[in-house]
Amino acid sequence: MTVWDGAAYDALPLPHEQWGIRTIAALNLQPNETLLDAGCGTGRDAQLALEQLTYGALICVDQSSTMLDQCQSRFGQDARVRILEGDLDKALSVEAASVDAIMSVAALHWLADHNNVWRHFYAALKPGGRLATDCGGFGNLGKTLALVPQIDPNIKFPDWYYANVSNTEQLLKDAGFVDIQVSLRPHPTPLPDKETLATYLRTLVFREWNTDQIAKMSDLLTDNTLDYVRLEVRANKA
Numbered sequence: 001m002t003v004w005d006g007a008a009y010d011a012l013p014l015p016h017e018q019w020g021i022r023t024i025a026a027l028n029l030q031p032n033e034t035l036l037d038a039g040c041g042t043g044r045d046a047q048l049a050l051e052q053l054t055y056g057a058l059i060c061v062d063q064s065s066t067m068l069d070q071c072q073s074r075f076g077q078d079a080r081v082r083i084l085e086g087d088l089d090k091a092l093s094v095e096a097a098s099v100d101a102i103m104s105v106a107a108l109h110w111l112a113d114h115n116n117v118w119r120h121f122y123a124a125l126k127p128g129g130r131l132a133t134d135c136g137g138f139g140n141l142g143k144t145l146a147l148v149p150q151i152d153p154n155i156k157f158p159d160w161y162y163a164n165v166s167n168t169e170q171l172l173k174d175a176g177f178v179d180i181q182v183s184l185r186p187h188p189t190p191l192p193d194k195e196t197l198a199t200y201l202r203t204l205v206f207r208e209w210n211t212d213q214i215a216k217m218s219d220l221l222t223d224n225t226l227d228y229v230r231l232e233v234r235a236n237k238a
């Protein structure tokens with residue numbers, strides 16, 4: 001697993017902020033609720049959500065210790081916050097039916113499939129609990145990834161899983177969720193200049209690549225734009 005650079009990540013202009021705002025808004029959080037942020041990274045979205053959880057609790061889960069270090073320094077000694085290192089492909093380290101809401105932003109496409117994830121989320125939610133997630137969806141970064149063979153046909157990049165709507169709806173249903181809404185939202189994202197684009201690619205997208213490969217991809221992206229497509233999920237536990 002390539003190491004995430006939490007500080008470089010937080011310094012970038014991230015479209016993730018808008019994805020996080022949309023995801024949190026869908027949950028209609030109440031001040032005394034418990035929220036779990038799955039794949040919390042440095043905790044940027046979690047911090048925003050915590051403003052609504054005046055008497056509540058926040059559980060941040062991620063498998064990257066470097067991202068969690070950044071997350072820990074963001075929250076300091078806030079007694080409402082619990083930070084857990086864990087793999088979302090495995091059962092969550094929380095009591096069954098103990099969480100009011102689960103959010104996830106820009107994380108689930110790192111998992112090879114979503115069958116386990118939805119089942120683990122369902123188990124963690126209380127009856128009536130809500131789920132709102134964002135991740136790369138079918139067609140995400142299609143134009144960007146089509147340029148990769150021009151750099152090197154043998155180059156490696158992570159095997160992201162960009163799920164489609166019908167498969168996701170079926171898995172959510174199989175896991176037991178109701179009130180299921182799944183959609184794909186194109187979100188083309190221009191970066192302000194080549195330097196920011198290169199840092200962005202190195203920090204977020206092609207983290208295994210060398211400087212030369214990153215520079216070539218920056219040049220090939222003539223409009224400095226990443227063609228994101230987001231898979232948005234909203235669902236409830238009955």
Ligand SMILES: C[S@@+](CC[C@H](N)C(=O)[O-])C[C@H]1O[C@@H](n2cnc3c(N)ncnc32)[C@H](O)[C@@H]1O
Binds near residue numbers: 016045061089104
């Ligand atoms: C692009 S970052 C998004 C972080 C944060 N949600 C945000 O929007 O800024 C993706 C995060 O997913 C986490 N992640 C990827 N696969 C994971 C897994 N199997 N289990 C837990 N976390 C995972 C990574 O460690 C990383 O922190």
